[in-house]
Amino acid sequence: MGDHVRHDSVRRSYDTVAEEYARRLHAELDDKPLDKALLAALFEQTEPGTTIGDLGCGPGHVAARLAGMGARTVGIDLSPGMVAAGRRRFPQVEFRTGDLVELPAENAEFGAVTALYTIIHLAPGELHRAFAEMARVLRPSGLVLLSFHIGEEIRHVDEWWGHRVDVDFRFLDPTRVAESLEEAGFTVEMRLERTHYAHEVETRRAYLLARSAVSTG
Template identity: 75%
Template sequence: MGDHGRHHSVRRSYDTVAEEYAARLQDELDGKPLDRALLTSLLEVTEPGAAIADLGCGPGHVAAWLTGKGARTVGIDLSPGMVEAGRRRFPQVEFREGDLRELPAKDGEFGSVVAFYTIIHLDPDDLHRAFEEMRRVLRPSGALLLSFHIGEEVRHLDEWWGYDVDVDFRFLQPGHIAGLLQAAGFTVEMSLERAPYAHEADTRRAYLLARRT
């Protein structure tokens, strides 16, 4: 499948599960104390008054949580179905439809960027371009908080909650991602791993906090 075809299948798959996803995950952060702590730290290092971008935002529950803490947030997602689900549920969040490789945002628009489990859908060759785009839309010294599943495998789903989908989840190595971030103009300030919570898929998770240099 070509590059355009892969992106189309990811977009269509998330469109298909958008409403189910939104209903199931809208309170997801309630059961993730470490994620909340890291998001709180991101809020504290964000330049006052600067917006925070939530990339691969899905239905916007992370962006809405940040908004609830006083942030101005912009959620960006490839899936128009996810964007529509988010707009209905969280009118306090600004949503935009867009691609990680060509973000719909101005240079230096954001004080911080969060990207939870979204780079896992990119082809390996697209990661550097996506990180360059993240750097472009960040203010100088802006922070980036990433999360992803740890490993080497690619998990394919053709069924998700009873819906027909066609989507790959690429597991990644923290050291490799840290190197790509540094090559794209970031300084990695923190890297940690955690085991899954009981209600999550059985994968180890990595979190990287990087700063635009």
């Protein structure tokens, strides 16, 4: 399956579940203390006054939490349905529709970006392109916080909460992801793994915090 066709399938799948996703998961961070701590650490290290981009933002609850800390936030998602759900719920967040490998953002627009459980929908060959895009939209020394499921498997889903979908979830090797970030010019500053919380799907999860290159200009 070509990248374009696969991205269309992911987009349609998330459009299909957007409203239910937003209803079920809008408060999921309340029960994820480590995620909240990492978001707070990201915000604390982001240059004051700069914007944080939430890539693969879904219905925008992560961007909204960062906005609650005082950040100016932009949520970007492949799914127009997710973007619409976010706009209805979180007017304090600016939303845009766009792809990780071709972000609708200016060069150096963001002081930091998050990408939580979103690179899991990319083909392995697309990771470097996505990380290059993150580097492009970040200011010098900007931070990116990534999370993903750990492993080698591809988990296909064709039914989600009673809806017909067609989407793959790719589990990833943290070492390979870190290497790909470094190839795109990032320095990985933190790598962490955890088991699932009781209310989550039973997978191990990885978090990487990486910094973009310092400007030499």
